[in-house]
Amino acid sequence: MHMHEFLSDAPFIAGIALSTLVVFIASKLWRSSSMVDKLPGPPSSSWLYGNMLQLVFPRIYGEFEFDWQKKYGTVYRIKGVFGENLLIVSDPTAIQHIMNNHSFIRAPIQWRKGELIFGRRSVYCAEGDNHKRIRAALSPGFAPTVVRGFVPIFIDAVTRIVREWEKACSVPGPQGAVNVCHLLDHATLDVISEAALGLPLNTVAEPSHPLARTHLHVLKSGFDRSKSDLLSDTFLPYIPTFLSRALLRAPTGPLKALAGFRSVTDDMSAKIIGSTKHQNEVEDSGKDVLSILIQGLAAQSKKALTPEELAEQIRVILLAGQDTSADALAWCLYELAKDPNYQTQLRSEIELYHSRSVSAGGPMEYDTMPLLNAFLKEILRFYPAGPYLERVAAEDLMIPLSSEVTMTSGKRISQLQVRKGQYVAVAIASFQRLESLWGADAGRFRASRWLEGDPCGGNALGPYAHLMTFSGGYRVCAGWRFALLEMQVFLAELVRHFSFALPEDDVVRPLYAGVLVPITKGEVKGLPLLIERV
Numbered sequence: 001m002h003m004h005e006f007l008s009d010a011p012f013i014a015g016i017a018l019s020t021l022v023v024f025i026a027s028k029l030w031r032s033s034s035m036v037d038k039l040p041g042p043p044s045s046s047w048l049y050g051n052m053l054q055l056v057f058p059r060i061y062g063e064f065e066f067d068w069q070k071k072y073g074t075v076y077r078i079k080g081v082f083g084e085n086l087l088i089v090s091d092p093t094a095i096q097h098i099m100n101n102h103s104f105i106r107a108p109i110q111w112r113k114g115e116l117i118f119g120r121r122s123v124y125c126a127e128g129d130n131h132k133r134i135r136a137a138l139s140p141g142f143a144p145t146v147v148r149g150f151v152p153i154f155i156d157a158v159t160r161i162v163r164e165w166e167k168a169c170s171v172p173g174p175q176g177a178v179n180v181c182h183l184l185d186h187a188t189l190d191v192i193s194e195a196a197l198g199l200p201l202n203t204v205a206e207p208s209h210p211l212a213r214t215h216l217h218v219l220k221s222g223f224d225r226s227k228s229d230l231l232s233d234t235f236l237p238y239i240p241t242f243l244s245r246a247l248l249r250a251p252t253g254p255l256k257a258l259a260g261f262r263s264v265t266d267d268m269s270a271k272i273i274g275s276t277k278h279q280n281e282v283e284d285s286g287k288d289v290l291s292i293l294i295q296g297l298a299a300q301s302k303k304a305l306t307p308e309e310l311a312e313q314i315r316v317i318l319l320a321g322q323d324t325s326a327d328a329l330a331w332c333l334y335e336l337a338k339d340p341n342y343q344t345q346l347r348s349e350i351e352l353y354h355s356r357s358v359s360a361g362g363p364m365e366y367d368t369m370p371l372l373n374a375f376l377k378e379i380l381r382f383y384p385a386g387p388y389l390e391r392v393a394a395e396d397l398m399i400p401l402s403s404e405v406t407m408t409s410g411k412r413i414s415q416l417q418v419r420k421g422q423y424v425a426v427a428i429a430s431f432q433r434l435e436s437l438w439g440a441d442a443g444r445f446r447a448s449r450w451l452e453g454d455p456c457g458g459n460a461l462g463p464y465a466h467l468m469t470f471s472g473g474y475r476v477c478a479g480w481r482f483a484l485l486e487m488q489v490f491l492a493e494l495v496r497h498f499s500f501a502l503p504e505d506d507v508v509r510p511l512y513a514g515v516l517v518p519i520t521k522g523e524v525k526g527l528p529l530l531i532e533r534v
């Protein structure tokens with residue numbers, strides 16, 4: 001999910017931030033002490049930023065966080081901006097409790113950004129009964145049978161990549177590295193647009209289509225983050241709503257990108273609402289996710305769905321569903337390029353299943369392919385798109401723990417009391433590297449662990465493979481089945497047609513910029529790989 005730093009227009013923000021400083025300082029001074037203050041944790045590295053620069057701007061994702069987990073355990077505190085105590089949790093029992101409890105809600109900063117990016121009636125911002133209502137209407141569109149019907153759309157989209165890379169491979173002379181992210185981004189956008197929104201697009205052929213331009217521009221804003229964003233994030237929740245909405249009219253950078261994206265998605269929504277396909281013929285139309293959602297919402301309420309409300313859900317589906325899948329696929333190609341043996345074995349498995357499907361005249365049996373699925377599970381474990389999820393306690397709450405924690409006073413506790421307003425980071429990436437759960441080599445990428453039985457000893461969290469990558473509880477990713485099948489189809493087709501190798505000067509590393517993306521030595525998103533036709 002892309003909670004990018006749209007608010008990095010520092011001078012503009014600074015003006016507004018100053019006017020709310022007094023409210024902010026007052027709220028900080030009134031903070032009462034809590035058990036979280038007495039948890040162990042790293043020393044603060046800055047009075048202003050606390051440990052936030054280490055958490056948010058490391059050289060490589062987890063550089064500090066994974067060491068903190070080893071040193072301080074699965075429940076510890078770090079210092080936030082202005083010395084606030086933030087709770088970091090990778091304890092499985094605590095995670096399960098937090099994700100299932102409706103009193104752990106989105107942090108105010110997330111909510112405010114969600115309002116600006118998607119809209120306040122979006123599934124992203126909705127809480128309580130309203131959230132349940134939208135999710136109930138959304139779920140049938142992601143049912144297994146519906147999702148299986150999207151396979152031809154997935155195949156079409158990945159075939160566009162295959163054709164383009166075939167062209168690149170057929171140019172005579174030495175081949176340079178290809179940035180695989182570029183076409184993965186476009187093809188996955190085509191998939192979302194057609195399968196989820198019912199609007200067929202070919203942005204692989206037409207990369208400057210307004211949706212592609214504005215959507216990718218919004219995502220790119222996530223990379224241009226700076227320290228000042230941490231400060232603006234701290235102040236934003238204290239700024240009156242009318243002022244934060246006015247930000248959307250700011251004429252520069254990320255805000256302009258967001259305004260463009262909102263306007264394109266508003267137009268899409270108006271067209272969809274206006275089209276008979278989605279209003280009256282939903283029963284007969286191709287079942288895209290949005291048609292089913294509209295039908296579900298209409299059945300719940302006598303009031304007609306407004307284009308504005310629909311646009312808010314469209315923005316969530318686009319931003320939640322495109323680069324999460326594209327970047328997971330990029331990490332697949334990266335790890336395959338690093339492991340030629342696994343790549344060869346996987347290709348043989350794909351060939352076998354492909355020829356079986358051709359003889360049977362049906363689709364490939366993706367779910368039964370051992371090497372393909374072991375590999376995808378390891379990618380999802382090792383490269384979770386959202387390495388941590390932010391929540392805030394809506395009231396004073398108790399969090400149960402799997403094992404006792406020793407406080408700085410020496411006292412041992414088996415449950416942690418948190419005060420209303422306590423910030424909690426559910427540390428998914430850390431959880432998925434816990435040696436006590438995943439084994440001594442949890443910090444290493446090794447797909448074969450999934451072929452050796454259950455690698456995490458049956459501690460079921462999350463909807464798939466005990467992983468929290470698709471989150472869990474009441475806000476579990478709505479599109480996880482969709483994403484999984486899309487990745488299975490894309491990976492099988494790409495590996496069937498091409499081999500992948502690392503260029504000699506590979507220095508790609510994972511960084512969190514809205515999602516966990518590959519960053520090149522030029523400090524931009526990208527993954528240059530050597531590609532050959534097989």
Ligand code: HEM
Pocket residue numbers: 001123124135192196316317320321322324325328384385386389390468469470471474475476477478479480482483
């Ligand atoms: C590898 C791919 C994907 C990953 C790792 C992923 C991960 C996640 C995570 C972690 C959340 C929870 C965010 C939070 O609570 O703050 C989420 C929510 C969501 N995802 Fe996904 N996602 C993926 C693909 C998709 C796709 C393809 C779609 C739709 C076509 C989708 C639709 C959604 C929606 C609508 C939500 C909001 C749910 C809510 O707030 O109730 N996701 N996803």
